Every structure is written in structure tokens, then in C-alpha cells.
Amino acid sequence: MADEPLVLGIETSCDETGVGIVRGTTLLADAIASSVDEHARFGGVVPEVASRAHLEAMVPTIDRALKEAGVSAKDLDGIAVTAGPGLAGALLVGVSAAKAYAYALGKPLYGVNHLASHICVDQLEHGALPEPTMALLVSGGHSSLLLSSDITSDVRPMGATIDDAAGEAFDKIARVLNLGFPGGPVIDRYAKEGDPRAIAFPRGLTGPRDPAYDFSFSGLKTAVARWIEAKRAAGEEVPVRDVAASFQEAVVDVLTRKAVRACKDEGVDHLMIGGGVAANSRLRVLAQERCEAAGIRLRVPRPKLCTDNGAMVAALGAEMVARNRPTSSWDLSADSSLPVTDPHVPGHDHVHEVSKENLYS
Amino acid sequence: MLLLALDTATPAVTVALHDGRAVIASSGQVDARRHGELLLPAVDRVLAEAGLKLDAVTGVVVGIGPGPYTGLRVGLMTADTFGLALGVPVHGVCTLDGLAYAADIEKGPFVVATDARRKEVYWATYADSRTRLTDPAVDRPADIADRVAGLPAVGAGALLYPDTFPKVHEPEHVSAAALASLAAERLAKGEELPAPRPLYLRRPDAQVPKNYKVVTPK
Ligand SMILES: [Zn+2]
Numbered sequence: 001m002a003d004e005p006l007v008l009g010i011e012t013s014c015d016e017t018g019v020g021i022v023r024g025t026t027l028l029a030d031a032i033a034s035s036v037d038e039h040a041r042f043g044g045v046v047p048e049v050a051s052r053a054h055l056e057a058m059v060p061t062i063d064r065a066l067k068e069a070g071v072s073a074k075d076l077d078g079i080a081v082t083a084g085p086g087l088a089g090a091l092l093v094g095v096s097a098a099k100a101y102a103y104a105l106g107k108p109l110y111g112v113n114h115l116a117s118h119i120c121v122d123q124l125e126h127g128a129l130p131e132p133t134m135a136l137l138v139s140g141g142h143s144s145l146l147l148s149s150d151i152t153s154d155v156r157p158m159g160a161t162i163d164d165a166a167g168e169a170f171d172k173i174a175r176v177l178n179l180g181f182p183g184g185p186v187i188d189r190y191a192k193e194g195d196p197r198a199i200a201f202p203r204g205l206t207g208p209r210d211p212a213y214d215f216s217f218s219g220l221k222t223a224v225a226r227w228i229e230a231k232r233a234a235g236e237e238v239p240v241r242d243v244a245a246s247f248q249e250a251v252v253d254v255l256t257r258k259a260v261r262a263c264k265d266e267g268v269d270h271l272m273i274g275g276g277v278a279a280n281s282r283l284r285v286l287a288q289e290r291c292e293a294a295g296i297r298l299r300v301p302r303p304k305l306c307t308d309n310g311a312m313v314a315a316l317g318a319e320m321v322a323r324n325r326p327t328s329s330w331d332l333s334a335d336s337s338l339p340v341t342d343p344h345v346p347g348h349d350h351v352h353e354v355s356k357e358n359l360y361s
Numbered sequence: 362m363l364l365l366a367l368d369t370a371t372p373a374v375t376v377a378l379h380d381g382r383a384v385i386a387s388s389g390q391v392d393a394r395r396h397g398e399l400l401l402p403a404v405d406r407v408l409a410e411a412g413l414k415l416d417a418v419t420g421v422v423v424g425i426g427p428g429p430y431t432g433l434r435v436g437l438m439t440a441d442t443f444g445l446a447l448g449v450p451v452h453g454v455c456t457l458d459g460l461a462y463a464a465d466i467e468k469g470p471f472v473v474a475t476d477a478r479r480k481e482v483y484w485a486t487y488a489d490s491r492t493r494l495t496d497p498a499v500d501r502p503a504d505i506a507d508r509v510a511g512l513p514a515v516g517a518g519a520l521l522y523p524d525t526f527p528k529v530h531e532p533e534h535v536s537a538a539a540l541a542s543l544a545a546e547r548l549a550k551g552e553e554l555p556a557p558r559p560l561y562l563r564r565p566d567a568q569v570p571k572n573y574k575v576v577t578p579k
Contacts, residue, residue, distance in 0.1 A: 048430065048565035055434050055559070059445050073446065089431045092397050096438040099401045104415055104446030330401040 005077040005321035008065065008101075009314025010058075012094030013086025013114045014141060015039055015050045017057040020311025021069040021076075022318050025123040028069035030304065030311040033057035040181050044171065045140075047087045054093040062101070065310065076107050080317025083111030083328070083345045084338030086141070091334035099330060110317045111328040111345035113155070113338055114308075115142060118274040120151045120319055121312035125301040130270040133299075134158075136259040138283075139275030139307075140167030140182070143255075145213045145262050146340060151316065152323045157340050158262050159213025162205070166251055166277045169217035173247050176225050177240055187244045188280050194245030196282075199227060201250040206257070213262050220250050252283040260290050272299045279303035320344055362548075365407075365418045365443070366541035367400065369436035370428025370456040371475050371517065373534040374399040376407045378418075379541035381549075386411040387538040396432040400439055420449050422544040424456035424535065426560040427483040427497050428475065433559055440557055452554035454540050457497055457516075461487045463532050463539035464515040470494060472509045474502075474518030474526060475535075482518035483562065484509070491543070499562045502526070 004024025011018035015036055021029040035053035039045045066073060081098030084091055095111065102109040119135040132149040143161035148154060164172070167184055174183025179190070202223050204216035224247050231238045255277075263271050271291055277283060278300055291298040305311060329347025338345070362381035369375075372393035378386045388403045388410075408415060423440035426433045444451035457473045464471070467489055474484040477499045484505065486494045498505075502518075502525035514526035517533050547554060 042567050046565055046567035049567060051430065051434060052559075052561070052565065055438055055441075058438060059441050062442075062445060089434075092431060093434055093438050095397060096400070096435045097442045100439040100442035101446055103401055103404070104443050330405055331398040333395070333398045 005318045006071060006075055007078045007080055007314045007317040007321060008076050009080040009310045009312070009317050010094045010098045011082045011114070011117070011308055011310045011313045012054045012090050013082045013084070014090060014308055015045045015053070016308045017054045017061050018308060018310030018313070019061045019065040020309055020314040021065050021071060022124060022311060022314040024318055024322065025127060025315070027124040027311055028071065029065040030309055031061045031065040031068060032309055033061050036182065043175060043181050047089055050087060051089040051093055054090055058093065058097045073105055076105065078108045078110055078317055078321050079105070080110040080112050080313045080320065082114045082117065082313050083332060084114065084335035086114055086336060088334060088336035091336060095332060095334045099332060103330065108321070108327040109332065110320045110325070111332045112313060112316045112320065113340065113343050115144065115146065115340045116148070116151055116155050116343040117312040117316045119146065119148060119272055120316040121274065121305045122272050122299050122301050123319070124311060124315050125305060126299045129272070132268055133270050133272050134259065134263045134266065134268045135272040135274060136255060137275045138166040138255060138273070138277035140171065141165055142275060143215050144340065145259060147262070147266060147268065152319050152325050152343055155340055155343055159211060159215065159258065161215040161217060163216050163218035164221060166215070166217060166255065169221050169251060170277070172221050173224050176228055177238070177243065184277060184280060187248055188282065190241050190244035191248045191282060194239070194241030194243070196245040196249035198239065198242035199246040201246055203250055203254050206254060212265070213258055215254060215258065217251065220247070248280070248282055252280065252286050255283065256287045256290050259287070260294050260296060263296050264294060269295065270297050270299060274301065274306055276307045278306040316343070362420070362545070363413070363418050364420050364422050364541050364545060365404070366422035366537040366544065367404065367436050367440060368424030368456055368459060368535050368537050368540055369396040369400060370424045370426040370433045371535055373536070374403060375535060375537040376400070376403040377537035377541045378407055378411050378413070379545050381545060384538040384541060387536065389534065389536055391534060393432070396435040400435055415443070416447060418443070418447060418449060421451045422454055422541055423451060423557050424459060424540055425453040425555060425557060426456050427477070427499065427562045428456055429478060430559070430561060437557055437559055451557045452544055452548070453557040454544050454554060455493070455497060455560065456535055457483065457485045458493060459535045459540040459543060460516050460532065461493065462490050462543040463536055464490055464530055466490050466513070466530065471513045471515060471530065472519070472526070473515045475516045476518045476521055482522065484518065486512065497560055497562065
């Protein structure tokens with residue numbers, strides 16, 4: 001165990017300042033500072049507010065993670081950081097901190113992909129990822145089906161949303177229902193007391209000629225909003241619980257149906273679900289049912305590891321160290337649209353060599 | 362004493378080392394879009410030039426702006442994290458003060474102005490290179506024309522608006538060397554330097570959404 005890589009990971013792609021520490025596939029610390037309350041009155045994440053909060057929270061959060069893990073910074077084997085995708089200004093705060101920290105401590109730096117990190121975090125919960133793994137990533141920022149044969153080098157997109165992310169649809173419907181922001185947890189709560197079959201909302205992109213693994217939630221969102229408006233226009237009370245349950249059912253039905261189909265088509269017997277929406281209780285139940293029926297093993301991390309956090313970045317960083325992947329250079333930049341196919345951002349060797357000499361000699 | 366100074370509050374990405382007597386190495390690059398990429402390699406270069414390692418540094422000095430936020434935060438976050446990792450103090454210096462110091466004007470008054478984008482400048486007035494008269498502010502040049510009339514003006518913000526600032530004085534860009542020298546001078550006098558917190562001067566652009574937009578066709 002002790003010879004497994006000890007890695008600190010920094011995540012600032014959206015509104016959570018996350019610093020996690022892992023040893024190999026063992027979680028040692030998962031410190032989070034969230035600015036979500038500051039965004040609530042705006043009904044969505046405000047990039048500048050998030051960036052300001054990251055700058056304030058970073059040093060205390062690193063400190064907290066080190067204390068929680070009971071390790072000393074000088075014993076770290078590497079520093080990992082989300083290089084993208086995400087909010088450009090927010091990412092840049094984390095990347096600046098990670099570079100300065102790695103440089104000052106004389107440790108290798110790994111700029112890693114946020115989406116691959118969401119997959120890799122499951123190693124902290126359920127041990128090494130099977131190869132290949134099918135992953136369904138669903139959050140306010142992403143909705144994708146990804147197939148990975150090696151999380152440090154090969155992530156292949158199978159499908160993605162063509163309009164809204166699943167989490168965005170939750171936020172928007174919560175707003176129509178006047179339930180506040182963020183919408184995911186509150187819709188989940190109301191849905192528990194509602195009838196998921198009360199209203200037959202449309203299932204996007206499920207026709208015979210539609211792309212098998214892509215998602216669309218924009219039509220569903222409009223259908224739900226129209227249904228509510230019609231009720232209001234008729235002077236009738238809106239059955240909030242039934243609407244929440246029926247809307248949620250439409251989302252998770254499509255997500256799980258397509259994920260299971262992708263597993264079957266590709267002959268993959270493991271499905272991993274990550275991202276903030278993976279905390280949704282109905283998604284977890286339905287995915288479990290459908291995976292069992294199809295003979296697929298489902299892996300979903302605990303909710304705190306599904307939402308954005310630093311431990312997931314550390315988990316992928318540790319895998320990069322373990323597999324001897326090249327480090328990033330000191331001119332690593334934040335890339336708000338880093339492609340999902342790049343699990344990390346390796347540097348150009350010569351720059352790093354010069355720096356290494358300066359650091360370690 | 363070995364101070365590492367850096368500033369990313371303007372298009373200049375600038376780094377310097379000061380040993381308590383003089384600046385021993387420095388670097389300055391002007392590129393408004395690549396602060397994040399340029400800063401760490403510049404620190405590495407400056408240290409190599411001086412033949413020193415980062416762990417020799419006894420204090421960090423950082424420009425706290427005002428300046429465009431995304432770039433400004435790169436310097437502040439880097440300085441803060443160096444402070445954490447090295448266990449050394451991090452001192453803030455107003456970026457406009459660095460420009461005033463570099464202008465080396467013994468008898469003012471004069472004004473320092475940097476580009477705040479959106480047709481505005483960050484600015485302050487000075488009695489001399491070491492004495493600021495007004496708090497840093499952000500304004501449209503035309504709106505402050507009366508208050509800066511007749512004064513020599515330092516900085517890229519002055520060059521951008523010659524109608525408001527006809528008398529331009531060097532330098533155009535801030536240098537970490539000036540920041541470091543100013544900080545070393547003040548620290549030697551036992552003065553307290555500001556905390557390394559950003560001078561944003563503007564609120565975040567964010568609007569509380571208007572009421573929910575109806576989607577049913579009329
Ligand atoms: Zn995420």
C-alpha cells in the first residue's frame with residue numbers, strides 16, 4: 001500500500017473548490033468549499049463569482065485536505081489538476097495553484113481531464129476499473145456515454161447530449177415549478193411523493209432512426225413547461241409532485257435505456273455512472289434494475305464522489321503516476337473545451353527537463 | 362532577504378528577484394491572453410538566471426491590481442500558493458503604485474492609468490513616485506478629464522486615451538522589478554504592506570434572472 005502513489009488533486013472547473021488526496025485507489029481526504037449559495041439567487045452558476053470564490057478558498061482547502069489525510073506535502077508523489085473542460089476563468093485559478101504548488105514542492109504536475117476524473121473516481125469506491133468500462137456521465141455541465149479501455153490513455157465518446165445537459169434540464173424545470181436552484185436535489189425530493197406515470201412526457205431521441213447513444217433534453221423541457229403553463233392558464237393547481245416524478249422518470253428512463261444498450265452493443269459487462277445527476281435516487285434504482293436484468297454490473301460511487309470534487313482528480317493523477325504517463329509542463333494552460341478524448345495534457349519534454357534540473361539538483 | 366515579485370494585473374507578465382539591496386534578475390513579457398501559461402516558466406527562468414532555487418525565497422510580493430480579473434488572479438493564486446508551500450509571507454502591492462514608482466517622478470502631481478477594458482481605465486493620482494493621493498478607481502476617461510487635466514500620465518491606459526491624457530510619461534508597462542524595489546524599501550522602513558487580496562473595483566457581471574419565460578405560443 002505505502003508504495004502506491006500519494007497524489008493531491010485540485011478541481012475548480014465549476015463552483016466547487018475541491019482538494020482531494022489519495023494513495024493509489026484509497027481515498028485519504030476530500031475537502032470541498034462550495035460557492036453554490038452565492039449562485040442560488042442568480043438561478044445558475046455565475047463564472048466570475050465562482051472564480052473569485054476559488055481564489056479565496058484554495059489555500060485553506062489545501063490545508064484542510066492535508067490535515068484530513070494526515071500527510072505532509074513533501075511526501076506527495078505528484079500534483080494533479082483539472083485542466084479542462086469547464087469554466088475558463090475558474091479552471092485557470094486551479095491550474096495556477098497546482099503549478100505553483102508542484103513547482104514549489106519539486107513534484108511532478110499532471111493536468112487531467114475533468115470527465116475522465118469523474119470516471120476514475122470510482123476506483124476509490126469499488127477498486128480498479130474494469131477494462132473496458134462503459135461510463136454514463138450526467139451533470140449540470142455534461143451528459144455523455146464514454147467507453148474507456150484505459151482511463152489514462154483511451155476514452156472514446158459513444159454519445160452525448162445534442163442540446164441541454166441532464167442537470168440543466170433539472171434546473172430549468174425546478175425554476176418553472178418555482179423550486180429554486182440547484183434543481184436536482186429538490187426535484188428528486190418532490191418526485192419521491194409523486195407518480196412517475198401520471199403524465200407521459202416525451203423521451204428524446206428514442207425513435208428508430210435517432211442516434212442510438214445521443215441525448216436530447218430540450219424538447220422534454222419545453223413539453224413539461226407547456227404542460228405546467230396549460231394547467232396554470234386553466235386556473236388549475238399544478239400537481240408539483242407528479243410533474244417532478246414524471247419529468248424525472250422521462251430523464252432517467254432515456255439515460256439508463258441508452259447506457260444499457262451501449263453496454264450490450266459493445267459487449268461491455270460493467271456500467272459506471274458519475275456526475276452530479278448520478279446522485280439522483282431514481283436514476284440509481286432504475287439503473288440497478290436494468291443492469292441486473294441485462295447481466296451488467298453497475299458501479300456508482302457515493303453521491304459525494306459523484307459531484308465535482310478534488311478526490312476524483314487525485315484518483316486520475318495517481319493512475320497517471322502508476323502508469324508512468326508523461327507529466328505536464330510549467331506552461332500548462334486551462335482549456336475550457338479540452339476534448340474528452342484527452343485524459344491528460346502531457347507536456348513537451350524539453351521544458352520540463354530544464355525545470356526538473358533547476359528543482360532537483 | 363530574497364523577495365520574489367510578480368504581477369499579472371495588466372497585459373504584462375512580469376517577475377523579479379530582489380536580494381534586499383537590488384534587483385538581481387527579472388523578466389517581462391506582454392501578452393494579455395496568456396498569463397496562465399507564461400508566469401511559471403518566467404519564475405523558473407528568473408531563478409535560473411540568478412542561480413537560485415525557489416526555496417531560497419524569504420518573501421513573495423504580488424501586484425494586487427486593479428486589473429482585468431482573469432489575469433490578475435493568476436498572479437495572486439501563484440503567490441498565495443508559493444507562500445503556502447514555502448511557509449513565507451506574501452505581500453500585496455497596488456499595481457498602480459508599481460507603475461508610479463517606476464516612473465521615478467520626484468515632484469507631481471501625476472496620474473497612473475491602466476487599461477480596464479470596456480472603454481474604462483484603472484487610475485489613481487500621485488504626489489510623487491512613492492505617495493499615492495487617491496484610492497484606485499475605475500472610470501471612463503472622459504468622466505475624469507477634469508480631475509486629471511494638465512497632469513502627466515503614466516501607463517498603457519494613458520496611451521490609449523490621448524484626449525484625456527495628452528502628456529504621457531514612461532513607462533508603459535508595470536515591472537515586477539519596480540514592485541520588488543518598492544516593497545523592499547517599505548519593508549526596510551518597517552511599513553506594513555497590504556494583504557495579497559485582489560482589488561476588483563467592479564462587482565461580478567451577474568444578473569438575477571427575470572421571471573420565468575413562458576414557452577407556450579400565444
Ligand atoms: Zn463534473
